Amino acid sequence: MSTTGAAARRHLSPRKRARRIRFVQYAVLVLVVVLAATLANWKQIGDVFFRPSMIRTTLSQGVGHALLNTVIYTAGAFVFGLVVGTVLALMRLSEVLPYRWLATAYIEFFRGLPAIVVFLVFSLLPLAFTNFSIPFDPYGTVWLALGMVGSAYIAETIRAGILGVPRGQTEAARSLGMPPGLAMRKVVLPQAFRIVLPPLTNELILMIKDSSLVYIVGVASNQYELTKFGRELSNSNANVTPLVVAGFFYLLITLPLTVVVRRMERAAARSR
Amino acid sequence: MKILKKGTLQVCTHLPYKPFQFRDSSGHIVGFDVDLIELVAKRLKLKQETVDVDWNQVTSGAAFKASKCDLGMGGMTITAERAKSILISEPYFNATQAMLVKKGSAYKSLADLKGKKLGAQSDTTGLKYAQDHAKQYGYTIINFDDFSIEVNAVKAGTIDAAINDNGVLYSFAKDSPTTTVAVEFNTGEKYGFAAKRDDANATKLMNMLNQEITKSRSDGEYKKIYQKWFGTVPGNVNK
Numbered sequence: 001m002s003t004t005g006a007a008a009r010r011h012l013s014p015r016k017r018a019r020r021i022r023f024v025q026y027a028v029l030v031l032v033v034v035l036a037a038t039l040a041n042w043k044q045i046g047d048v049f050f051r052p053s054m055i056r057t058t059l060s061q062g063v064g065h066a067l068l069n070t071v072i073y074t075a076g077a078f079v080f081g082l083v084v085g086t087v088l089a090l091m092r093l094s095e096v097l098p099y100r101w102l103a104t105a106y107i108e109f110f111r112g113l114p115a116i117v118v119f120l121v122f123s124l125l126p127l128a129f130t131n132f133s134i135p136f137d138p139y140g141t142v143w144l145a146l147g148m149v150g151s152a153y154i155a156e157t158i159r160a161g162i163l164g165v166p167r168g169q170t171e172a173a174r175s176l177g178m179p180p181g182l183a184m185r186k187v188v189l190p191q192a193f194r195i196v197l198p199p200l201t202n203e204l205i206l207m208i209k210d211s212s213l214v215y216i217v218g219v220a221s222n223q224y225e226l227t228k229f230g231r232e233l234s235n236s237n238a239n240v241t242p243l244v245v246a247g248f249f250y251l252l253i254t255l256p257l258t259v260v261v262r263r264m265e266r267a268a269a270r271s272r
Numbered sequence: 273m274k275i276l277k278k279g280t281l282q283v284c285t286h287l288p289y290k291p292f293q294f295r296d297s298s299g300h301i302v303g304f305d306v307d308l309i310e311l312v313a314k315r316l317k318l319k320q321e322t323v324d325v326d327w328n329q330v331t332s333g334a335a336f337k338a339s340k341c342d343l344g345m346g347g348m349t350i351t352a353e354r355a356k357s358i359l360i361s362e363p364y365f366n367a368t369q370a371m372l373v374k375k376g377s378a379y380k381s382l383a384d385l386k387g388k389k390l391g392a393q394s395d396t397t398g399l400k401y402a403q404d405h406a407k408q409y410g411y412t413i414i415n416f417d418d419f420s421i422e423v424n425a426v427k428a429g430t431i432d433a434a435i436n437d438n439g440v441l442y443s444f445a446k447d448s449p450t451t452t453v454a455v456e457f458n459t460g461e462k463y464g465f466a467a468k469r470d471d472a473n474a475t476k477l478m479n480m481l482n483q484e485i486t487k488s489r490s491d492g493e494y495k496k497i498y499q500k501w502f503g504t505v506p507g508n509v510n511k
Binding site for chain 2: 126217
């Protein structure tokens with residue numbers, strides 16, 4: 001009967017109940033792992049996603065160069081995004097109304113537009129402006145497109161950081177005779193960046209993955225980044241392994257990055 | 273001769289494949305293939321009707337076995353493999369690879385592209401052709417996933433030339449007069465129409481279609497249709 005069950009449960013001590021809940025959680029985990037392990041067709045998985053001969057092919061055919069290109073595409077875009085994003089954040093907090101409007105419009109526009117469309121527009125820009133070309137093609141195009149989309153997100157993050165710095169900091173700086181610009185640059189912004197370090201890392205990681213959209217602008221084989229590189233190798237061999245391998249190479253960037261940022265956070269916390 | 277539906281010539285295809293068959297802005301199915309089939313439809317005083325099916329139903333012959341249509345069209349490359357399962361017409365189109373450039377450009381062939389950028393589309397015959405000759409002519413291949421971006425990059429001038437199927441390039445150049453097809457590379461691919469295999473009735477219809485195509489080549493009708501869809505006259509390879 002259900003009432004006796006409920007009564008028995010009521011008699012459990014809190015510690016016992018906690019233990020029982022924990023037991024259920026472990027049981028679910030084990031069950032899922034066992035089900036996945038037994039139901040999955042491992043032979044098929046191994047052959048389609050992790051074929052050893054294809055892994056070797058991928059590693060020997062320039063995945064390192066593709067990795068380097070991913071880093072170059074992202075690094076340039078992030079620097080651009082950080083600079084523009086900071087300016088936009090300051091514009092959004094400006095006392096000049098048109099600046100606030102402009103920054104808001106920019107942010108809403110580029111945050112809402114799919115990155116792939118921005119890439120497309122920048123790659124075909126000479127259609128609108130004859131003889132105009134973005135330098136360092138296609139790197140310049142990617143830095144600009146990826147950076148502009150990123151800056152919209154980064155601007156909001158930095159704005160939150162600036163607002164997160166206690167007002168007293170500005171007031172103290174001003175009372176020491178610092179002009180507003182200097183107070184912002186020397187006192188508020190450094191503290192703001194410290195606050196937004198974790199969300200900024202997120203933006204960077206998203207950007208690393210968005211760099212996979214580079215294929216849309218048209219690239220030569222020595223300009224391939226990881227995804228395009230993996231896709232092409234996959235298509236020409238009718239096997240997905242190269243794309244999976246290329247995918248794992250993203251972790252090679254993001255995992256060390258996470259470690260570095262965690263160190264920076266700790267150092268920042270200590271210096272406070 | 274027997275026809276599946278009285279007064280109608282039913283033609284299976286898979287839409288769209290511009291400019292061979294596609295829906296125009298008023299909703300009609302039009303195109304190069306449609307116009308050629310219309311020649312035989314007119315002779316038999318039938319109304320042509322397009323049946324949109326899975327493409328492999330045409331190439332495997334399943335659509336004909338299921339009596340869905342009398343003929344099949346769709347810019348179909350003639351292969352020995354396909355000829356085993358369907359009856360294929362005489363070649364009606366030489367599907368070569370072609371090179372698109374900006375109008376007035378000095379690039380007349382791949383040999384003029386040394387140190388230049390040649391666009392090609394992923395997983396196409398054109399890309400393979402470009403790769404096979406890259407060493408010989410010393411151009412850089414720029415890889416595009418989308419046809420539309422590849423050809424518009426020529427228009428924008430971000431690449432110097434683009435290689436792709438002649439049909440789609442001619443069609444693009446016709447809509448974008450600042451670009452032009454500079455040269456074709458014969459890869460030996462030919463298009464044919466399809467019908468039911470080992471069927472006396474279908475064979476009779478196919479013979480009639482072959483006659484009409486041959487006749488159109490000699491009386492100028494083929495040239496007119498070609499001009500209409502590709503904005504140019506067929507080269508010698510198409511005669």
